[in-house]
Amino acid sequence: MGLTARDVMDAGFYTLRPETPISQAVQAFRQAGRDQGQTVFGMMVTDDSGRLAGMLSIYDILLLLRPKHIHIWGEMEDLEVAGILEAACRRARGMLVGDIMTTELITITPDTHLLLIIDIMIKKHVRRLPVLENGKIVGIVYLSRVFNRLQDLLSS
């Protein structure tokens, strides 16, 4: 059958809850990164029963930080904006994961072939895919892990 999600997925993973504030979610990202030895850019979000409810990525957080009217003031080069990033971060801290998470998700199973995973990642512009087995989360596949495995194959 060849390489599948089972061979490249991380079976030890962190999850967030929809009611978690962004300030805590970011701390969880940092902790997960330390534990996994690599920067974590996205995490799965689970509901009360542990089922997959969404994904929160750094892109979602960046969208939250982006000022609504940047298209207007971005043109105003004469405007002094020192401290604006700190102000945006203060506003974002209290928002909840469930308010900004992505719920339109693509999932795979442990038996999904590596080439199919690559195809999904390219077509859908995603860097991580939750792995479900009978509706239960069993892991997550990161683009970086896929690439690491490909590097081994390509260089051997």
Next chain:
Amino acid sequence: MPIIAYQNVLQGLTVQEAMRRQVISLDREAPLESAVRHCIKFKVNAILITAGEGQGLGVVSKTDLMGAYYAGLPIDIACEAVMVGPPLFCGPEDNLDAALDAMRAHRIHRLYVRDEATGKTVGVLAYPDIVGMLYRFCNRCDRRLRAKSAGDPQPDRFRVREFMTPEIHAHREEDSLNRVMEGLAAYRLGAVLIKDREGLPVGVVSKTDLILAYKHGVSPEAAARTVMSSPVRAGDGNAPLVNALKTMIFSDVHRLFVYLEAPANLVGILSLSDVARFRSGTCRACLVSRIKVDGGR
């Protein structure tokens, strides 16, 4: 001999030069909860509702979501149940001035841009984008006021009170969210001031606060104080206009309450579009082409 009816700074510009290419859309069957989340996440006031190959069927705005909350509709019903349609479209090659005329005529702040060949929505033309673009044009114009005032130690001599709307709608903090929504709908407002029993301003309830309350399952009979944003973002009416602009940008709000003498003495409201438009339009060329979508705030 052709008669030139009018001339302005927008002449010659096409929609595709001002449109935004990121169109926030959802399938017709997506739940209202998704529409709320998209409004919050992408900081947009409306979502394009699509079907099939991405053809735009309608629009769900924050106002529509607020209406669903007011009507007691479950948040898991499909967007198509509350969408308003069909959306108004223009073409990427259309004249920008004509597109603005269409916005004015229909009293709306956005037009979707459709590629006629494919039928797909390729962009959205939002009024604030045009304001931003005008500012860029004016900043490069050698006739602009600020260029003339080079060397002037106080080029931003205009005061907030000169540009505010001297009218404030307020609710009491104990008023129900239903009542607040009635007020917002009646006066076509984006947000309303909340006062305490002594009449002092204590917060603001915006449509964004209300749709978040809808998502979080807050009862529409709950008091306004439970969801209001506090403190009230306000600026001194006698301060330079640029100060108000900075406060709005730092607070990421579209409007700022204006006080005179004391922060509790609110006398008006200033919108970011008004400030940006003014800063774009200080020369004669801009003044004659000043744009305003009536009825919108």
